[in-house]
Amino acid sequence: MFDHIADAVKLPDLVRIGDNLVVARFETMKVYSALAAVEHLLNTGAVQPGDTLMDSSSGTYAYSLALACHKYGMKCHIVCSTKADPSVVTQLELLGATVEQVPIPPGPMVDKMDLEVRLQRINEILAARRDVYWMQQYHNGFHYHGYREVAALIDREMPGAPLTVVGGVGSGASTGGLATYLRELRPDVELVGIQPYESVTFGSEPVEDPVASISGIGSPVYFANVTYELYDRIHWIAHDQAVAATLALYRDHGIFGGMSSGCCYLAAEWEARQNxxxxxxxxGADTGHRYMSSVYTKHDQAVSLTGLEPRGIRELTELELPWAVMDWNRRPYEVAPKVLPC
Structure with missing residues (x-):
């Protein structure tokens, strides 16, 4: 019996879909991160019950933070894009969050401008109010804490052979936290990260994806929570191939996931065949509901995955569409300082 719905929603379903391949299918994975972050802030006295917790998000973190605030009796303020799904905005408001949608200036580099105008609005709010705490999901390391529980669950359910975890890099907290805590339990764990093209996180920003960059797994701005030394390999996957893989995951295995789930499936299925x-x-970090109009209803337009293999590269200068893989070997990396933090 759970005391709050957030504790039930966060639990993953572990489903075997191949001889050596398992998916951890979440309704909303970031609930783990948000719950642990709010609990940490309350326990350390950084915030008090009833304070307002704020962050910039147009997707799963916004929902996760709103749920965590609902559980712990905190106020929640979300600064998001005008592109945010209206159904998500409605959910946030019904959970008691206030939602502020910031218009994006017209012009190129829309994703980067979106992040920058939201950052500007957050700074304005912080300057005007003293009762608001900025969660900074991309930079505050306490967002790792919630994944200790997930690591223990995976270790218990998947004993035996050495383990490789494949996940979207995104803010760095989920895959970074999982790898950190799993390696405390079993040092043989490998970590494979998934990136889109046009992301500064692992250096693919010079390679333009003609359709669209995949939100949620990469970014045009710097994220401090990405610990590069945790990753063994990186896969870069283009938008069209991610769409096709998302549909294949549903057709072949009935797993209804978002585009990051599809990317992870494509890479993990290839990795499992090699090893x-x-x-x-x-x-599988979330469900596919947000992607019905952009992915699922356009299934008849998807590209074919038949014969698709990643191009192995040794240097970032060799990156090409639609799919590349590189041994990262847990090395450090620095994002160009001209890229603004968010």
Whole structure:
């Protein structure tokens, strides 16, 4: 019996879809992160019950933070894009959050401008109010804490052969937290990160995806929560191939996931074939409801995945569409300082 719906929503379903391939399918994975973050802030006295917690998000973190605030009796303020799904905005408001949608200036680099105008609005709010705490999901390391519980669950459910975790990099907290805590339990764990093209996080920003960059797994701005030294390999996947893989995951296995789930499935299925002596677990971070109009209803337009293989590269200068893979070997990396933090 759960005391709050957030504790039930966060739990993943572990589903075996291949001999050495398992998906951790979440309704909303970031609930783990948000719950642990709010609990940490209350326990350390950084915030008091009834304070307002604020962040910039147009998707799963906004929902997760609103749920966490609902559980712990905190106020919640979300600064988001005008592109945010109206159904998500409605959910946030019904949970008691206030939602502020910031218009995006016209012009190129829309995703980067979206982040920058939201950052500007957050700074204005912080300057005017003293009762607001900025969560900074991209930079505050306490967002790692919630994934200790997930790591213990995975370790318990997947004993035996060495384990590789495949997940979208995004803010760095989910895959970084999982790898950190899993390696405390079993040092043999490998971590494979998934990136879109046009992301500064692992250096793909010079390669333009002609359709669209995939939100949620990469970014045009710097994220401090990405610990590069945790990653063994990186896959870069283009938008069209991500759409096709998302549909394939649903058709082949009935897993209704978002585009990051599709990317992880494409990479993990390939990885599992290359390494039959290892176990592979990939992250299905959320459901596919937000992607009905952009992915699922356009299934008849999807490209074919038949014969598709990643191009192995040794240097970032070799990056090409539609799919590349590189041994990262847990090395450090620095994002160009001209890229503004968010």
């Amino acid at each position: 039959p002596d290892r176990q592979f677990l990939f992250i």
